[in-house]
Amino acid sequence: MIERIFVAPWLSLTRLGEAQILLPLVLVAALWLCWRAGEAAFVRRWLFWLCAAAGLTTASKLAFIGWGWGVEAWDFTGISGHAMFAAASLPGLAWVLARSRGEWMQKCAVGLAFALAALIAYSRLEVGAHSPSEAVLGFVIGSAASLMSLRQAPALRLHPPAWLPAGVLAALMLLPFHAPPSKSHDWVTRLSLQLSGRSLPFHRWEPHRRPAAPKAQSAKQKPAFSITSKPAESS
Template identity: 35%
Template sequence: MISWLKLTSFGGIVVTAPAAAAITAWLMMGRAWRLAAWWWVLFIGGMALVVATKIAFIGWGLGIRVLDFTGISGHAMRATAVYPVLFYLVLLRTAPLVRMLGVTTGFGVAIAIDISRVVIHAHSISETVAGCVLGGLISLVFLRSAASLKAFPVSRGVLAAGLLAVVAASCLKPVPTERWIEDVALALAGHDQPFTRIGWKPRSVHFQSY
């Protein structure tokens, strides 16, 4: 049985960012240029909002103490945005019911990843729910826009290679994006130490992987 730590790795940026790029490339292969651009706007916009909330807390202590909220979970946002869309495109040439089941499965995978963030104590429930809602909105808005997308042929070899790439990427060492965000936040705020959840005041801390 897959462990929670292994499951959470599928929401990491080393997996989901290439997957998001693959979705863009896939749409471009089908000459869906505007849809590809729209997907990128939605995904990058979601990423920007995640980073903004983290910088706001790390640099200035802006959060919601009663909800234990210090920033939107990036893992939860990316997983819920990427996997439903990925399943939809993989099943684009199948019957509508099959595509719907695929999207549902994508959401199921994403929610399992979201739950893992709470189980391993990487995020609070409020932070994970915020990421799940944001990612869900991104995927639903995109899928609504893609409702009229015509099916286009994709080699099974390409699909297999893509799936293998996702699994392989989940085994890579996490990128220290949380440390990079901390550095940016401290530079912008002019502080020597970040705000942390404990005490809601500047204090040295080891961050989880973004």
């Protein structure tokens, strides 16, 4: 009972890293930047680095779920999607939404967004969904995507309308409690099985050993990933 009380806030916070929550907000901000603020070049750069980070994250998950490729010494089975999406999306959103408050407030907002993304990455440990290596790598990759997007960010010629920051903030406060459960992990699992031809996915807590080799070669053929602890469903 006590454990549930302490974990419940982390369960709400960790949902802020879900793609189904963040991607629509990024697209709304991107549409406004293109059609009203005339910043199509920035939008292309932002979406490119976001897609690159998402592609790398998805590839790491496919590799483990379908083929059992991971790093046992790091307890690594795939990059944390929640940590990556939070770090790749929130700083860009903060940069857009805080533009009307002045350059100093804009920089503070971006810094707070990175801090929130780091907290979301840590929440993946608290809810048992990822190991430290997976959460840290997700945050690092997402942060790199944001920094590559924002390093040449222009001074917006048009301040965002009041409805944009109000709508984004309302969504971030309400959707973690009311959005349906994310299906992204199920989709990645199905795709992994289709690509690998397996009927069952690899799991962190299962021993995945290659066929036994002759004793003379056993030193060269190490077992694939094998972890004993069972985490919550990750994404």
